Amino acid sequence: MAILLDKDSRIAIQGITGREAAMVTKHGLDYGTKVLAGVTPGKEGEDVHGVPVYNTLRKATLLHGINTSVIYVPPAFVYDAVLEGIAAGIKLILIATENVPQIDAIKFLARARQAGVRVIGPNSVGVITPKDRVKIGAIGGDKVDRCFVPGRVGVISRSGGMTAETSWMVKKAGFGVSTAVSIGGDALVGTSIRDMLILYEQDVETDAVVTFSEPGTRLEEGAADLLVAGAFTKKLFSFIAGRFTESMPEGTVFGHAGAIISGGTGKPSQKEERLRSAGADVLERFDDLIPRLKEALK
Amino acid sequence: MGKMLENFSKRILAEAGIAVPRNAVARTPEEAVEEAGKLGYPVVLKALVPVGKRGKTGAIKFAHNSAEAAALTKELLSMTVRYFPVDKVLVEEKIAITQEWYLSIMIDKQRQAPVIISSLDGGVDVEELSRVHPERVLTRHVDPLFGMAEFEAKEVWADLGLSGKPLNLATQALARLVRVFWEKDVSLLEINPLVLTESGEVMAAASVMSIDDCAMFRHPELVGMVQLGSERTWRPQTALEMRMVEVNESDPYRGTARYTEMNGGDIGFLCGGGGGSLLAFDALVSYGGQPANYSEVGGNPAEGKVYGITKGILAKPGVRGLFVSHNITNNTQVDVMARGVARALEDSGKDPRVFPVVVREAGVNDEIAKEIFLRAGIEYYGDDTTISEAARRMVKRIKELEGRE
Structure with missing residues (x-):
């Protein structure tokens, strides 16, 4: 049984009638994922690629036994959508929406923590478990197998695009992924690298994990602490992009909202050092991942 | 976050009932x-x-x-x-001051809650102060759901050592500042110093404020006061950067396209995905290339946005080639990228036969994209090549240009 998603994931999409969400619905269905319902207020009775639309998530949940929801509503409505998900008893909420106000984010993340609900994102491109052909979010697009094939390597990335690229590198090396997670590019996300490593540690279907990171935040430092504490014992490969930002003046933002270098914290070189000394295999060049995986998992 | 000049931030503070000079x-x-x-x-x-x-x-x-x-x-x-x-x-x-205090409010990303940093030793560099005298700096988190109760604001100042009328006035000021932080979607509010005047008033003598630009949709009253996109640069935005902010804002719900000008450089840089762009930039630099800008597009931008940003990239003097790269896309339509890039090259009078353009784009609709790129005479790579390998090709093409000159 995989982490986060499996064959029993019963999925609803909040904001399903939007352009992007409708496309994601189709790609999910084509892949074999159980996208069972959608929510768009005022559009109950319609359907999106055969998936029924409801006015409320509560009704969708009652009728379809939903346990996982994906939020595609515009930034102004994300806060309410998360609250609706928590109230409906959803256990895993993925927020795809980008540009969520940070005051809203701290509020709904606090509510989710209190309710014991796992939130992935905001600004996440999705989660995928290839073995069960289940994915939430846009991850993998319409040609999922190009990047994501079943295997025993976990992939974690703040960047959605690099979740796919990293999984493609894993495939190029001759392996596949157990579960790949785009944790979200924002500085405030519901699930950290550390949280994910804890899940992978317990996952009997994962032998190694690859993380793709960026400057800013302290997510990698948190992961390093976990390794030092001995709470993650599997092989960990880490790459930190954005080394060039260290030669830029402070206060410059590149990449995601989380990628801000300020006050001397969050620098790639510091993250690399912390992870390396904690026992992770820190990649000098991203392309090194292929030979290193081959060597470690042969 | 969008920065705000002090006259504007003081106006907002005054409206919230906080005394300012x-x-x-x-x-x-x-x-x-x-x-x-x-x-x-x-x-x-x-x-x-x-x-x-x-x-x-x-x-x-x-x-x-x-x-x-x-x-x-x-x-x-x-x-x-x-x-x-x-x-x-x-x-x-000029205010007649008897005491100078320090106060700032921002969001602690680790704790995912607002944090208040305060001290009775204001008017100084607080980073320096917290290094030398950490005991004089007080850090308190605010509950993200319930906000700050008045007694908690009082505790901040009482614990620092205030009493009497100054304690009550400072408490009232802090409670109002937290309210401003909350209601205006502030990302950073720093009052240094917050002063006690000779006439016994508590006043914000200097203020630095920036607004979370993701929340601007609910603050029409702040339009014109907040410099959007200003957090991305360490200097004033250049004319080109301001134009590119306009390109990005022209269609706020369909993808993003951002542009930051570098000092010098000759490789125009148009990459996709936050992480993929960082990787591509590092790769170019590692092979000896010099990008002239940093641009990233994401979230499936419309053709007009790709076109606008590419034209901007090509407009910078000294640009002698263009590198276009994406991670393998999940949802960004690569054919839309191709159309925007090809049209911008053509309209800018850049012929890929003499102006090297190397592309690594794979993902949604990449068969169509490949055709468009190849027809335009562009060196194209798909999912047979890594981003780093394509970057190496780009640098080689630029160096070949030097050989011919």
């Missing part, structure tokens, strides 16, 4: 003298630039008469403070 903005020495005359001497003259720690750079002056006000304003207007040329001066009444 009377002030006015002057663009010339004559205007400064006129405003100072209305306020009464002595006055404080501050360079109106969106940076903190201005005192350290000599960007704050005191004038006791009109001759001084004119001369000092002239001096300030000739300065550049941390890359920002001064074009306006804030003229303020």
Whole structure:
């Protein structure tokens, strides 16, 4: 049984009638994922690629036994959508929406923590478990197998695009992924690298994990602490992009909202050092991942 | 986050019931003298630039008469403070101060809650203070759901050692500042110093404020006060950057396209995905390339946005080639990228036969994209090549250009 998603994931999409969400619905269905319902207020009775639309998530949940929801509503409505998900008893909420106000984010993340609900994102491109052909979010697009094939390597990335690229590198090396997670590019996300490593540690279907990171935040430092504490014992490969930002003046933002270098914290070189000394295999060049995986998992 | 100039942040504080010195903005020495005359001497003259720690750079002056006000304003207007040329001066009444305190509110990303940092040793560099005298700096988190109760604001100052009337006034000021932080979607609010005046008032003598630009949709009242996209640069935005912000804002719900100008460089840089762009930039640099800008697109941008940003990239003098790269896309339509790029190259008069363009784009609709790129004479790679390998090709093509010259 995989982490986060499996064959029993019963999925609803909040904001399903939007352009992007409708496309994601189709790609999910084509892949074999159980996208069972959608929510768009005022559009109950319609359907999106055969998936029924409801006015409320509560009704969708009652009728379809939903346990996982994906939020595609515009930034102004994300806060309410998360609250609706928590109230409906959803256990895993993925927020795809980008540009969520940070005051809203701290509020709904606090509510989710209190309710014991796992939130992935905001600004996440999705989660995928290839073995069960289940994915939430846009991850993998319409040609999922190009990047994501079943295997025993976990992939974690703040960047959605690099979740796919990293999984493609894993495939190029001759392996596949157990579960790949785009944790979200924002500085405030519901699930950290550390949280994910804890899940992978317990996952009997994962032998190694690859993380793709960026400057800013302290997510990698948190992961390093976990390794030092001995709470993650599997092989960990880490790459930190954005080394060039260290030669830029402070206060410059590149990449995601989380990628801000300020006050001397969050620098790639510091993250690399912390992870390396904690026992992770820190990649000098991203392309090194292929030979290193081959060597470690042969 | 979008930065805000001090005259605007003080206006917001005043509206929230927090006392601030009377002030006015002057663009010339004559205007400064006129405003100072209305306020009464002595006055404080501050360079109106969106940076903190201005005192350290000599960007704050005191004038006791009109001759001084004119001369000092002239001096300030000739300065550049941390890359920002001064074009306006804030003229303020000089407050008679008995105590200077420090207060800031921002979001602690680890704890995912607002954090208040305060001290009774204000008017100094707080980073330095917390290093040397950590016991004089108090850090308190605010509950993200319930906000800050008045008694918690009182505890902050009482624990620092305030009592009597100053305690009550400081408590009221802090409660109002937290409310401003909450209601205006502030990402950083720093009052340094928050002062106790000789007449017993608590006043925000200097303020630095920036707004979460993701929340601007609910703050029409702040339009024109917040410099959107300003967090991405360490200096004033260049004319090209401002134009590119307009390109990005033209269609806020369909993808993003951002542009930051580098000093020098000759490779135009248009990459996709936050992480993929960082990787691509690192790769170009590692092979000896010099990108002329940093641009990233994401979230399935419309063709017009890709076109606009590419034209901007090509418009920078000294650009001799273009590198276009994406991670393998999940949802970004690569054919839309291809159309925008090809059209921008054509309209900019750049012929890929003499102006090297290397593309690594794979993902949604990449068969169509490949055709468009190849038809335009562009060196194209798909999911048979890594981003780093394509970057190496780009640098090689630029170096070949040098060989021919």
